[in-house]
Amino acid sequence: MIFELTEEQKLLRQMVRDFAEAEIAPGVEARDEEERFDRELMYDKLGELGLTGIVFPEQYGGAEADYISYAIAVEELSRVCASTGVTLSAHLSLGANPIYLFGTEEQMQTFLKPLAEGSKMGAFGLTENSAGSDAGGTKTTAVRDGDDWIINGSKIFCTNGGDAEIYIIFARTDKNAQKHHGISAFIIEKDTPGFSFGKKEKKLGIRASPTMELVFENCRIPAGNLLGEEGEGFKVAMKTLDGGRIGIAAQALGIAQGALDAAIGYAKERKQFDKPISSFQAIQFKLADMATEIEAARLLVYQAAYRASAGLSYGQQSAMAKMYASDVAMRVTNEAVQIFGGYGYTREYPVERMMRDAKITQIYEGTNEVQRIVISAALVK
Amino acid sequence: MNLDLTEEQKLIQDTAREFATAELAPVAGELDRGGDQKIFFANLKKLAELGFMGLNVSEEYGGTEAGVIAFSVALTEVARACASTAVTLSVNNMVCEIIQAVGSEAQRQLYIPKICSGEYLAGAFALTESGAGSDPAGMTTTAVQDGDHWVLNGSKIFITSAPYAGVFVVWAVTDKSAPKGKGISCFLVEQHTPGLVIGKKEEKLGQHASATNELLFQNCCIPKDALMGKLNDGFRVAVGELAGGRIGIGSLALGVGLAAMDAASAYSVERKQFGRKIAEFQAIQWKLADCYTDLDAARLLLMNAAFKKEQGRSFGKEASMAKLFASEAANRACYEAMQIFGGYGYTCEFPIERYARDARICSIYEGTSEIQRLIIARDILRGFS
Numbered sequence: 001m002i003f004e005l006t007e008e009q010k011l012l013r014q015m016v017r018d019f020a021e022a023e024i025a026p027g028v029e030a031r032d033e034e035e036r037f038d039r040e041l042m043y044d045k046l047g048e049l050g051l052t053g054i055v056f057p058e059q060y061g062g063a064e065a066d067y068i069s070y071a072i073a074v075e076e077l078s079r080v081c082a083s084t085g086v087t088l089s090a091h092l093s094l095g096a097n098p099i100y101l102f103g104t105e106e107q108m109q110t111f112l113k114p115l116a117e118g119s120k121m122g123a124f125g126l127t128e129n130s131a132g133s134d135a136g137g138t139k140t141t142a143v144r145d146g147d148d149w150i151i152n153g154s155k156i157f158c159t160n161g162g163d164a165e166i167y168i169i170f171a172r173t174d175k176n177a178q179k180h181h182g183i184s185a186f187i188i189e190k191d192t193p194g195f196s197f198g199k200k201e202k203k204l205g206i207r208a209s210p211t212m213e214l215v216f217e218n219c220r221i222p223a224g225n226l227l228g229e230e231g232e233g234f235k236v237a238m239k240t241l242d243g244g245r246i247g248i249a250a251q252a253l254g255i256a257q258g259a260l261d262a263a264i265g266y267a268k269e270r271k272q273f274d275k276p277i278s279s280f281q282a283i284q285f286k287l288a289d290m291a292t293e294i295e296a297a298r299l300l301v302y303q304a305a306y307r308a309s310a311g312l313s314y315g316q317q318s319a320m321a322k323m324y325a326s327d328v329a330m331r332v333t334n335e336a337v338q339i340f341g342g343y344g345y346t347r348e349y350p351v352e353r354m355m356r357d358a359k360i361t362q363i364y365e366g367t368n369e370v371q372r373i374v375i376s377a378a379l380v381k
Numbered sequence: 382m383n384l385d386l387t388e389e390q391k392l393i394q395d396t397a398r399e400f401a402t403a404e405l406a407p408v409a410g411e412l413d414r415g416g417d418q419k420i421f422f423a424n425l426k427k428l429a430e431l432g433f434m435g436l437n438v439s440e441e442y443g444g445t446e447a448g449v450i451a452f453s454v455a456l457t458e459v460a461r462a463c464a465s466t467a468v469t470l471s472v473n474n475m476v477c478e479i480i481q482a483v484g485s486e487a488q489r490q491l492y493i494p495k496i497c498s499g500e501y502l503a504g505a506f507a508l509t510e511s512g513a514g515s516d517p518a519g520m521t522t523t524a525v526q527d528g529d530h531w532v533l534n535g536s537k538i539f540i541t542s543a544p545y546a547g548v549f550v551v552w553a554v555t556d557k558s559a560p561k562g563k564g565i566s567c568f569l570v571e572q573h574t575p576g577l578v579i580g581k582k583e584e585k586l587g588q589h590a591s592a593t594n595e596l597l598f599q600n601c602c603i604p605k606d607a608l609m610g611k612l613n614d615g616f617r618v619a620v621g622e623l624a625g626g627r628i629g630i631g632s633l634a635l636g637v638g639l640a641a642m643d644a645a646s647a648y649s650v651e652r653k654q655f656g657r658k659i660a661e662f663q664a665i666q667w668k669l670a671d672c673y674t675d676l677d678a679a680r681l682l683l684m685n686a687a688f689k690k691e692q693g694r695s696f697g698k699e700a701s702m703a704k705l706f707a708s709e710a711a712n713r714a715c716y717e718a719m720q721i722f723g724g725y726g727y728t729c730e731f732p733i734e735r736y737a738r739d740a741r742i743c744s745i746y747e748g749t750s751e752i753q754r755l756i757i758a759r760d761i762l763r764g765f766s
Contacts, residue, residue, distance in 0.1 A: 001450055002383040003688040264765045284758035291761050292702040299681035306384050320674040376666035380650050
């Protein structure tokens with residue numbers, strides 16, 4: 001066993017941290033307040049740094065690094081700005097990775113390459129208003145018409161929606177098939193006639209990351225945009241989400257670390273009863289628990305990432321990492337607000353934003369309730 | 382990163398698991414209920430023969446030289462079957478390591494091979510006193526030099542393995558006028574030394590097969606060269622060595638927690654209520670998912686601390702995190718397992734109630750959870766200035 005990052009991974013961490021602190025941190029409050037996604041700053045620059053395709057082979061525009069490097073990148077971005085963290089995670093894990101996993105060579109050249117290089121941004125449309133945790137309940141349809149597919153229906157809660165150029169969309173291609181078998185995955189480009197954007201959600205947190213409704217009205221796409229086998233879309237979705245959980249787990253980890261760092265800094269400065277509050281055991285014990293849980297979360301995240309890159313099964317580990325890290329993020333940000341007291345509740349300090357941002361990590365990419373089903377299914381099968 | 386065990390580490394884990402399953406598990410319940418101590422001793426001898434008493438100790442002194450990760454995984458496997466055996470193993474390894482780290486060459490040659498070979502069933506670590514628990518520097522046992530001897534007076538409590546230990550690592554005040562913690566020294570005291578009295582045996586909640594006694598020093602006279610390490614440097618030694626011991630106790634806790642959850646998982650697919658296996662209910666699935674996730678996180682924290690120690694880096698914070706997290710996770714796992722077993726889990730017909738009793742001490746000894754939090758907080762606050 002080796003519990004140590006490689007030199008490359010250490011350098012990457014430093015590079016992403018420097019970038020996040022120098023460029024992402026300024027304006028993070030304003031973007032949250034205004035619910036404004038700054039494409040150039042929060043995505044295009046990630047492409048310049050080689051992060052948008054970090055895990056993919058160089059021939060497809062990637063940096064050919066491993067999943068631990070990817071997790072580190074999302075973690076460091078999220079430590080400063082969770083909206084930027086999820087932009088990268090949704091783009092890479094959900095938009096680009098299914099093309100890498102299931103795409104043809106032609107699809108990889110046409111779609112994966114610009115995504116990995118960062119000239120285009122990816123997104124993923126699985127959830128519908130009546131198909132959330134029960135993704136097999138997808139109602140959007142795709143009907144074959146000559147050399148085309150015609151898509152009808154709508155998707156909700158699409159991260160990067162509206163700004164992304166390439167979307168992975170799941171639609172029912174066989175109404176008679178059993179629930180999980182009649183679904184297929186498609187690649188749909190922005191500006192395709194019949195594809196439009198509905199409501200932009202107003203949210204509690206990750207407010208600088210756009211969350212959109214996608215609407216398909218007789219949207220015609222070429223047959224070559226079918227991703228993977230017809231009828232195998234549910235499998236595409238589940239495999240994609242296994243990897244996506246590493247991204248969200250890393251996002252949660254970064255949020256928690258950011259909150260702990262802020263809380264430690266404040267606890268050492270803030271004086272009450274003539275002493276820094278960090279000299280009181282009540283505060284020390286909170287910090288110790290927060291740091292210990294974050295370390296445990298980090299190891300679970302890196303374990304899942306290690307297994308993903310080593311070619312080992314990692315579905316259960318990524319579910320554990322996502323569930324645990326997101327629960328830790330919620331506890332830690334909540335405790336950070338407590339340590340800041342009344343100031344923590346105000347917009348003058350970052351911890352209330354971090355707490356709002358943390359909440360979604362327990363919900364999206366499979367609620368933690370769904371993660372527990374995934375974990376226990378592997379235990380008592 | 383590489384999170385796979387090496388072939389050697391796997392071999393040690395498998396050996397420990399096989400021995401624990403074949404030899405320890407069948408007798409653990411009986412020993413808990415006060416069964417024949419000879420069985421317990423025989424198993425300690427066999428573990429010594431397997432090389433488990435000095436896993437991180439040089440071969441020169443009869444150790445196995447397998448490293449800290451191997452020590453951790455072995456201890457976890459032993460604890461899955463019998464926590465009392467595991468705690469004896471943990472303390473024996475710690476005593477060997479401390480003698481190797483600070484003892485003279487003569488002391489190493491004299492004592493370590495005896496513990497590693499099983500000639501001594503155990504070594505003991507005598508730090509705690511009735512008035513000095515979490516605050517060990519507050520000890521009052523004294524050692525006064527008298528010609529070629531040291532004379533010890535005072536008492537120690539909660540000493541694991543005391544009645545059958547061949548050698549005791551004992552801390553005593555050697556300079557009363559020194560600032561707190563600066564006047565303490567460390568000594569090696571052999572069993573049967575006149576003036577060393579094995580006192581009251583504690584009646585405990587769990588880990589029954591492992592004896593926990595008071596030690597009395599009544600003008601106990603030991604040779605001058607029984608001093609281990611430098612004079613008045615003993616407190617620093619104790620604090621350093623306890624960090625290594627924490628990896629042991631965390632690994633023990635992990636084993637007990639896993640034993641409880643494995644039993645509960647197996648039970649949940651057999652037990653039927655409302656016409657279905659209880660494993661099919663989300664209420665049960667949730668408990669399994671949460672507990673196993675916690676235990677996997679505990680395992681990674683332990684491996685991380687063990688790796689750092691093996692590499693010769695600072696590992697105090699990591700060991701405290703691992704010990705804190707693993708002992709708390711093991712306690713939660715045991716009580717959730719008991720809940721899954723329902724009324725049966727509360728009876729002595731199943732091992733769950735023993736696991737719960739055995740796990741409880743893990744968040745107390747080798748530094749309470751509260752002390753671990755102090756150590757962690759001190760470290761992170763210092764690192765932030």
